[in-house]
Amino acid sequence: MTTASGNAVRDPMALRTAMVAELSEDTIRSEAVAAAFSVVPRHLFAPGESLDVVYDSNTPLVTKTGPDGTALSSVSAAHIQAVMLEQAEIEPGMRVLEIGSGGYNAALIAELVGPQGAVTSVDIDPEIVARARASLQTAGYDRVRVVQADAEYGVPEQAPYDRIIVTVGAWDIPPAWIAQLSERGRIVVPLRFAGLSRCVAFDLAGGRLVSHSYCLGGFVPMQGAGTYSETLVPINGEATLRMDGPDPGFDVPALRKAVHAPRIERWSGAAFDMPDELELFVVTSASHVPFLYASQQLVDQGVFSPAVTYGTAAVVEGGSFAYRTKRENEGLGGWESGVYAYGPQAEAVADRYVGLLRRWAADFRRRGTARIEYLPTSAGVPDGWYVPKRHGAVAVSWR
Template sequence: MTTVRDHDVDDAARLRTAMVDELRGDPITSDAVAKAMATVPRHLFAPEASLDEAYESNTTVPVKRNSDGLTLSSLSAAHLQATMLEQADIRFGMRVLEIGTMGYNAALLQELVGPTGHVTSVDIDPDIVERARTYLAHAGYDRVDVVCADAEYGVPAGAPYDRIIVTVESPDIPPAWLKQLTGDGRIVAPLRMKGVTRSIAFDRDGAGLVSRSYRLCHFVPMQGDGAHDRQRLKLDTGVYLTIEDFKPTFDVTALQQALQSPPMEDWPGAAFDLPDELELYLLTSSPQMALLHASQERIDEGLLAASTRLGVPALIGDDGSFAYRIKRQRQDSDDDFECGVIAHGPAAEDVAAQYGQLLRRWAEHFRRRDAASIRYLPAQAATPPEPGAVLPKRHGSVVVSWPQNSGTPGGDPA
């Protein structure tokens, strides 16, 4: 692989400009983020990648893996970093805490806060901390404080912070982050909920937090005291349910029997659009929803449909019958798609009808970006202030509600 050492500064500047031009409009909407990304030499923080790879907007650069090949640390894709920086709305003079360091994003933050602001970046891995310090100094950003510590407890020495931006997947919002946030501060965190992750911009709201925006994202898992084991319920070889954030009462034997029963298919007439929004709606609209996964081998055998390969929300009935979403192109359109339902088990028709009703309701009322309201309530907070899916966490709970919009539904093409 050709490394950056084989290229000159002009090539890097050209690619950096092209990257920013590509990201302009979506996700970059501010001049401040555009200027920061056009200034910081991203390639200096990714010597493992070629110059072209370093500036590909959707490319993640793995930096460290464990013995099983799982990525422990990586340089996130520029598209995702720009998305979170826009969510954070960072301004000159702010104090910012970055949780999870790789150097590059901290340099962007330093550009955004300017000479009167301050950036603290924390990571639990001493190798990653040393790497970040080295590359930040080489790139001229030695004002960033890079701290080796468990981010579950924040960095009290630099508090309070106007912004806390988290660049690792977080199963919860630790009390230390709330304590170290200013009264009008914002936390941008990739919060894991029922097996999926969304980058959520949270503002203060009484004792807790309320979302201002959320976006689809993928990050390496949190390490240290804030780590969380992913919970799975095996139904068959290569088939399982993700059962995080709730205590399942599912009849496993009945589910296994239903899995082997002939499937039924239904098409309720609901549009397929904005799949990440639809996924979040389905998972938080019923306590009987869980992510259903199947390996490619089991899909190729015809046991389950292709939508299960990356996980699809499944509605579980009391008798073990279950239903999940599929899609197909509309017969009268070359571009539009519609949602369908596959159901298994003795009550397949009933669970398929319930699932179809949820699909139609989403398409009619919630088919848009940021349709949900997501609140975080620390453990000491009062009862949730409004109806919604309550997802229990170690330090508190997440409440996801879907305020109905009377406007015309619509969204970006899927």
């Protein structure tokens, strides 16, 4: 299509069709989800944004930023929305609560539940609520309820819900969410624990939540009563340990000294792949595993490998630490996992980490081998590895 002046005009329907075709290659599995993405006009929920950006399946659409430029709200990338909707397995006639409003995802849910279902979307920010309401009305989804409230408490007036879909990063699962689930209820939530985030589909089972599926995914953090902040432990100005929960008492002077001492390297003899699964195994197989972040300058100086610029799980013992790395190894299919270790106990901490790499490769090197549970405080202390939360605990076991 062209204008009279000869300039190309992008057709939203054609772009939407192309986006759905791309998502159907590796993300969308069900006809219902594909149909929802095919009919909801995503561009109406991002007025002023270019159509090419709107219909790029991997691009989130930031709708509000803070004074420092940090994203406070966004319409999530279509790819992650599709992933979570597939996890949710929404059926016609269901009642669904969406936590975190943008409008577009609520419209997709409305298509999935159909005219006999009900969709409620809640957000703490009045500006976002007004924007979502206006966009939904423009797109023809007036029956979606958009509520301004602190999502920590859910929306009890419309409960019970067959599905709760959380589109903000949550550090905990409030009691209200569990209480407002129906007997067949499922919560799909980007849950943060042990320094990482996973989109987990939890089913209600005997007063606790048990994972049906999980995948990599992160979102803008939740505001209000559910706000959390991570603990930062600076080793020096350019290297930091980050973790959820309190500082366990790292020996910072010794770790600072170890950073600039010679390092050792150890290789596992095991293939390096599925780094998100491997990382989940490492942080849930030892206690107090922080994430190591460091500057590009330290990478350029050869102190650390490039992985630390994005954050990588570190095993710490006293004044020594190790983190995961990789090297080319065609015999293992391309890459081999290993570790770099620093400090006076570098040999011991390297052996410990390499042991974890080998165990994962031998026993758990496939998707979905973790069992993630959320236990409310009333359920007691779980067995095995767990991390305490404000309202309960997240427990992870491997099978």
